[in-house]
Amino acid sequence: MQPEDVWGNRWLECTLTMAKRYMTVAWEKQSLVCLAADRNTMSGLFELLEQVGPHIAALKTHVDLIDDWSAEGWAKFCATAEEYNLLIFEDRKFADIGKISRSQMAGIYDIRSWSNIVTAHLISGPDIVDGLQAAWHDVGRDGGVLLLAQMSSRGNLLTTDYRDSVVAKGAASAGVLGFIGNGSRPEELEELRNKVGDGKMIWTPGVNIAIGDGEMGQRYGDPREAVLAGSDCIIVGSGIHRSDNPAAMAKQYAEASWNALLER
Numbered sequence: 009m010q011p012e013d014v015w016g017n018r019w020l021e022c023t024l025t026m027a028k029r030y031m032t033v034a035w036e037k038q039s040l041v042c043l044a045a046d047r048n049t050m051s052g053l054f055e056l057l058e059q060v061g062p063h064i065a066a067l068k069t070h071v072d073l074i075d076d077w078s079a080e081g082w083a084k085f086c087a088t089a090e091e092y093n094l095l096i097f098e099d100r101k102f103a104d105i106g107k108i109s110r111s112q113m114a115g116i117y118d119i120r121s122w123s124n125i126v127t128a129h130l131i132s133g134p135d136i137v138d139g140l141q142a143a144w145h146d147v148g149r150d151g152g153v154l155l156l157a158q159m160s161s162r163g164n165l166l167t168t169d170y171r172d173s174v175v176a177k178g179a180a181s182a183g184v185l186g187f188i189g190n191g192s193r194p195e196e197l198e199e200l201r202n203k204v205g206d207g208k209m210i211w212t213p214g215v216n217i218a219i220g221d222g223e224m225g226q227r228y229g230d231p232r233e234a235v236l237a238g239s240d241c242i243i244v245g246s247g248i249h250r251s252d253n254p255a256a257m258a259k260q261y262a263e264a265s266w267n268a269l270l271e272r
């Protein structure tokens with residue numbers, strides 16, 4: 009079986025290089041799991057990566073929540089992630105105007121030099137995508153932007169009208185890899201998929217085998233249902249890194265997501 013056999017129309021219609029890279033890695037590793045590596049120390053991050061690296065397709069970071077961050081430590085961490093054949097996704101949720109977002113990709117963390125994917129809100133208008141793409145091009149790299157079309161947290165302000173505008177503008181933008189959808193509500197996700205069509209990806213946080221409410225307004229839905237509803241990648245944090253056996257849990261999420269893709 010080749011990637012196009014499992015991904016179907018998504019493979020044919022998602023033309024961005026980064027989309028093809030993700031679908032290939034997911035197919036190679038038989039996993040649609042992106043680990044939300046929300047640990048506060050470099051040693052904690054390394055430990056997690058060594059445990060779950062074989063079972064995930066992408067690694068999502070929040071570079072600004074690490075207490076002992078250093079450029080050298082981070083370079084080593086990214087190199088290790090690449091050895092595990094992982095896409096590196098900095099969940100920075102950029103929201104400023106295009107030129108400032110471009111500059112924020114540089115700075116102390118120099119996100120443009122190691123990330124393959126970043127998140128952005130489209131609240132400031134479509135030029136943010138050009139700003140982020142320009143930042144990758146400034147260092148001779150390629151990347152993909154995930155736009156927040158929905159959020160998993162209760163009471164968020166992303167209305168269906170707002171979602172539709174994000175989808176319409178994002179679908180027309182070559183630098184957009186796809187959208188963040190809400191993994192905790194399969195019916196909302198299905199609606200989003202209907203709007204998006206096959207030309208862009210949908211990645212979903214708010215996924216946990218233990219469905220229901222999480223901490224501070226987070227909500228969780230089932231991984232299989234998310235994929236059946238149209239998610240291409242399940243973003244899982246505490247479901248894996250807070251468990252007693254992160255490797256076994258990551259494997260379980262990988263199998264659930266992969267089997268759901270085959271079923272879809």
Ligand code: S5P
Pocket residue numbers: 044046099127158159160161188213214215222226243244245246247
């Ligand atoms: O709507 C969202 C968007 C994102 S990117 N809701 C989210 O929870 N996220 C991110 O997904 C969040 O920043 C965190 O890193 C991860 C969810 O982690 P978990 O521990 O709740 O699975």
